[in-house]
Amino acid sequence: MRRQPRPLAYSVILALSTCGLSSAALAGEPPPALTPTPAPLVAPQTAPLQTAWSTAVTAKPLSNNVLRGLEFLAKHQLADGGWGQGEESANMGASMNGLAERSNVADTCVTLLALMRAGSTPREGVHAAALTRGLEFVLGKIEQSDADSLSITDVNGTRVQGKLGVHVDTFMASLALAEAKGLMPDAGREARLEKGLTKVLRKIEINQQADGGFESQGWAPVLAQAVAGKGINRAAQKGAVVSGESRKKFEDWANRQYDAKANRFEGEGSAGVNLYAAAATVGTLEESKNTRSMERADAEKKLADKRPMSVAENAKAQQVIVESANVDIAAGNAQQGVLKQLEDPSFVAGFGSNGGEEFLSYMLLAESLVAKGGNAWSDWDKAMTANLNRVQNGDGSWTGHHCITGRNFVTAAALLVLTADRAQVPLAAKIKQG
Numbered sequence: 001m002r003r004q005p006r007p008l009a010y011s012v013i014l015a016l017s018t019c020g021l022s023s024a025a026l027a028g029e030p031p032p033a034l035t036p037t038p039a040p041l042v043a044p045q046t047a048p049l050q051t052a053w054s055t056a057v058t059a060k061p062l063s064n065n066v067l068r069g070l071e072f073l074a075k076h077q078l079a080d081g082g083w084g085q086g087e088e089s090a091n092m093g094a095s096m097n098g099l100a101e102r103s104n105v106a107d108t109c110v111t112l113l114a115l116m117r118a119g120s121t122p123r124e125g126v127h128a129a130a131l132t133r134g135l136e137f138v139l140g141k142i143e144q145s146d147a148d149s150l151s152i153t154d155v156n157g158t159r160v161q162g163k164l165g166v167h168v169d170t171f172m173a174s175l176a177l178a179e180a181k182g183l184m185p186d187a188g189r190e191a192r193l194e195k196g197l198t199k200v201l202r203k204i205e206i207n208q209q210a211d212g213g214f215e216s217q218g219w220a221p222v223l224a225q226a227v228a229g230k231g232i233n234r235a236a237q238k239g240a241v242v243s244g245e246s247r248k249k250f251e252d253w254a255n256r257q258y259d260a261k262a263n264r265f266e267g268e269g270s271a272g273v274n275l276y277a278a279a280a281t282v283g284t285l286e287e288s289k290n291t292r293s294m295e296r297a298d299a300e301k302k303l304a305d306k307r308p309m310s311v312a313e314n315a316k317a318q319q320v321i322v323e324s325a326n327v328d329i330a331a332g333n334a335q336q337g338v339l340k341q342l343e344d345p346s347f348v349a350g351f352g353s354n355g356g357e358e359f360l361s362y363m364l365l366a367e368s369l370v371a372k373g374g375n376a377w378s379d380w381d382k383a384m385t386a387n388l389n390r391v392q393n394g395d396g397s398w399t400g401h402h403c404i405t406g407r408n409f410v411t412a413a414a415l416l417v418l419t420a421d422r423a424q425v426p427l428a429a430k431i432k433q434g
Contacts, residue, residue, distance in 0.1 A: 052426075053424045053425065053426060054424070054425065055421060055422060055423065055424060055425070056370045056371045056373060056421075056423070056425055057370055057373055057377065057421050058421075059419075059421045059422045060421055062118060062119070062419070063385075063389070063418070065388070065389045065392055065396075065418070066118065066415060066418050066419060068392070068396030069114075069392070069396050069397065069398070069411050069414065069415045069418075070114070070115065070118055070126075070127065070396075070415065071396055072395055072396035072397045072407075072411055073111050073114060073115065073408065073411060073412060073415075074115075074127060074130055076407075076408055077111075077130055077133070077134065078101065078102075078103050080103050080137055081103070081108075081133035081134050081136055081137035082103025082104065082105075082107075082108040082134060082137040082138070083103060083104075083107045083108045083111045083134070083408045084099060084100055084101045084102050084103055084104060084107060084406075084408065085099055085100045085104070085107055085158060085159055085160070085406035085408060085409065086100060086101075086107075086397075086406045086407040086408035086409075087100065087406070087407045088100065088159065088400075088405045088406050088407070099155070099157065099158055099159070100406070102155060103137060103155070104153065104155040104158050104160075104169065105138055105141050105152060105153045105155070105169035105170075105172065105173055106158065106160045106161065106164075106168050106169045106172045106409075107158070107160060107406065107408050107409050107412075108134050108137055108138055108176075109138060109169070109172035109173055109175065109176035110172060110176075110408075110409055110412040110413060110416075111134065111408060111409075111412045112131060112134045112135065112138075112176045112179075112180070113175065113176055113179060113412065113416060114411075114412040114413075114415040114416055114419075115127040115130060115131055115134075116131065116176075116179050116180065116183075117415070117416055117419045117422055117423065118415065118419055118422070119422070121180070121183040122135060122180055122183055122184050122185055122189075123183050123184065123185050128185075131180070132184075132185060132189070135176070135177070135180055135184075135193065136189075138173055138176065138177070138196070139177075139192055139193065139196045141153050141154070141155075141169075142173065142196045142199055142200060143196065143199075145199075145203075147199075148203070148206065149203070149207070150167045150170055150203050150204070150207040150214065150215075151166075151167060151169075151170065152169055152170045152173060152200060152203065153169045153170075155169075159403075159404055159405070159406055159409075160356070160404055160406075160409060161218070162218065162219065163218055163219045163220060163355075163356070163357065163403045163404050164218050164219070164220060164221055164223050164224040164357075164404075165214075165216035165217060165218030165221035165224040166216055166217055166218065167214060167216055167224070168218070168221075168224040168227070170200060170203060170204065170228075171204070171224050171225075171227040171228035171231055172227055172231075173196075173200050173231075174197070174200050174201060174204060174227075174228060174231025174232060174234075174235060175227055175230050175231035175234055177193060177196060177197040177200060177235075178197060178231055178234035178235040178237075178238050178240065179234065179238075180193060181193060181194065181197060181235070181238040181239070181240065182238060182239070194240075197235060197240060198240070198241075200231075201232060201235055201240060201242060201243075204228060204231075204232060204246065205232075205242075205243045205245075205246045208246055208249055210249075211249075211252075211253060212249035212250055212251075212252055212253030212254075213225060213253060213269075214228070218269075219271050219403060220269065220270055220271040220273065220276050220357050220403075221269045222268070222269035222270045222276055222277055222280040223276055223279070223280055223357060223360050223361065223364075225253070225269065225280055225284070226279065226280035226281075226283040226284050226364055227360075228250070229250040229253075229254065229283070229284035229287060229288065230283060230284065230287040232246060232247060232250065233247060233250070233287040233288055233290065233291045234287065236291050237290060237291055237294060237426055247288065247291065250284055250288060251284075251285070251288050251327060251330070253284070254280075254281050254284040254285045254288070254330070254334070255285075255330050257277060257280070257281040257334075258278075258281050258330075258333065258334045258337055260333045260336075260337065263337050263340050263341070264337075265277040265278045265281055265337065265341075271357075273357070274341065274344075274346075274347055275347055275348065275358065275361050276357060276361055278334075278337065278338050278341055278347075278361075278365075279338075279360075279361035279362070279364040279365050280361075280364065281334050282331070282334045282335055282338055282364060282365060282368045283363075283364030283365070283367065283368065285327065285330055285331035285334050286331055286335075286367060286368040286371060288327050288331070289324075289327050289328055289331045290425055290426050291426075292320075292323060292324035292327045292328070293324060293328075293426060294426045295320050295323075295324060296320060296321055296324035296325075298320075299316075299317040299318075299320040299321050299324075300317075300321065302317050303317050303318075331368075335368055335369075335372060338365065338368070339376065354391070354400060354402075354410075355400040355402040355403040355404050355405060355410075356400045356403065356404025356405070356406070356409045356410045356413055357403055357404055358400075359398070359400070359410055359413035359414050359416075359417060360413050362384060362413075362417045363413055363416040363417050363420065365380075366380065366381070366384065366416075366417050366420035367420055367423050369381075369420075370420050370421055370423060371425065381420070381421065384417055384418070385418060388414055388417060388418055392414075393407075396411075397410075397411045398410045398411045398414040
């Protein structure tokens with residue numbers, strides 16, 4: 001008798017159960033895979049973008065579980081404004097020469113992202129003061145760093161650096177500072193943040209290799225690569241002047257990571273964990289798509305205006321539209337690949353147990369799925385919410401069970417998964433996706 005294929009719902013439930021989670025499935029038929037049309041490189045510098053912001057879906061009220069997690073993070077802010085690794089799983093051994101309670105940029109930035117995602121800003125909200133102090137800690141480290149290397153920190157040997165790469169602090173800072181841009185309490189501190197962000201972006205741009213990657217040592221640096229791609233795109237969306245060439249390198253890197261015909265994600269830098277590779281690819285392309293949608297909306301407006309355009313201006317606007325369409329297709333293909341991968345019970349299990357890498361991967365996937373909406377998002381969100389709530393510690397934190405196990409990082413990453421419906425996207429991207 002011929003064996004019938006398992007329903008997608010069954011496969012995802014089994015996959016989540018493997019890593020200590022149980023879930024409803026992602027549902028819905030993905031669109032057919034398409035092939036992007038080649039387009040020329042964008043100009044070396046892109047003009048600052050301006051847009052309104054929204055959430056892709058109607059956000060839920062903050063749950064008691066989320067509020068408890070936020071309270072845990074607020075209580076563990078250190079005297080200098082930063083956050084350290086915090087308590088680690090017992091199986092990780094010693095506290096790494098006091099690094100558990102020594103502030104570092106990466107752990108601070110992921111915490112800042114969680115506090116901002118929950119609704120506070122450095123200007124207002126329950127955690128406004130904590131955010132301002134945390135950002136001042138990060139900016140102090142950036143200001144002390146040299147002009148040209150990729151490093152922004154003098155705190156080395158952290159768990160997150162060992163697992164995601166030695167420059168993860170720089171990449172996390174690009175994303176956190178971009179999120180905070182325009183939200184500082186006063187003009188002086190806003191100017192300081194923008195100067196720090198400009199310095200970080202330059203470090204990323206001048207140290208990026210021709211293939212879009214970076215020299216880095218780490219267990220799964222592909223996830224840090226995705227954070228860098230999100231950071232540089234989010235900075236562009238918030239009006240920072242960003243290298244168009246650098247953005248294109250991130251796109252090209254992500255495009256090379258997924259083979260639509262074979263439905264396979266490249267494993268380099270992923271420690272052999274397909275979840276990490278897929279999440280990094282989808283996360284990078286989703287953020288690039290958002291930036292491109294803003295550029296496309298501007299180009300379409302120019303073409304629709306009655307104002308006469310030169311041949312060069314018209315050609316440039318048409319090029320922007322083609323490039324945006326290409327990234328839409330690439331992001332859709334990669335997302336389709338993820339939906340297919342969810343039929344494999346081992347995919348969501350990641351390394352086999354939950355470490356910070358799994359939670360960061362879930363965040364990257366969630367921010368793509370919430371943009372897709374529909375059953376794909378609602379089923380994923382229900383599953384993750386139920387199971388993350390189930391494994392939350394009594395003190396409001398979450399614990400990792402391999403590699404990145406520090407409670408501060410893991411708790412912040414878990415909160416970013418639970419609040420993915422609150423992720424802000426350019427309104428142009430939301431309109432474009434219907």
